[in-house]
Amino acid sequence: MRKLLLAVDGSKSSHKAAMKAVDLATAMDCEITIITVLDLSSLELSEIQSYRPIDSLEELIRRNKSELQKSGEHILEEAEKHFKEKEIEVNKVLEYGDPADMICEYAENNDFDIIVLADKGMGGVKRFFLGSISDKVIRHAKTSVLVVK
Numbered sequence: 001m002r003k004l005l006l007a008v009d010g011s012k013s014s015h016k017a018a019m020k021a022v023d024l025a026t027a028m029d030c031e032i033t034i035i036t037v038l039d040l041s042s043l044e045l046s047e048i049q050s051y052r053p054i055d056s057l058e059e060l061i062r063r064n065k066s067e068l069q070k071s072g073e074h075i076l077e078e079a080e081k082h083f084k085e086k087e088i089e090v091n092k093v094l095e096y097g098d099p100a101d102m103i104c105e106y107a108e109n110n111d112f113d114i115i116v117l118a119d120k121g122m123g124g125v126k127r128f129f130l131g132s133i134s135d136k137v138i139r140h141a142k143t144s145v146l147v148v149k
Helices: 012-028 054-084 099-109 131-140
Strands: 003-007 031-038 090-096 114-118 144-148
Touching (some): 003 099, 054 090, 090 099, 099 114, 099 131
Parallel strands (some): 003 031, 003 114, 031 090, 114 144
């Protein structure tokens, strides 16, 4: 195994997946990339906000996207800490779109040998990917998948 892709969303389950990826990286001496995918469809507008002038709506969306990006960068940094403790270098990737689709596409386009992800993710407003995402990755990835419980 040469290349491992770790998909994280900041959940407790994804921290477990990160710890498993550290074990694999240590045993296999492989290249590690950590990916988080931000679903921009989570930038929901309330009914009141939908009545604002278009300039205000564009500013609201831009501001929300900026906050979402900061959150994604924080998620990547938190996952990276597991690897730094073992002095393992990682690449970090922040993508936008449907989480399962982007994980599968990124893994295929970059010749990863395995995708490691949690069996479930964040829920509610902070949702980045769900248990259904891991299921979708398993069904659609052309790369081997390790689901961590």
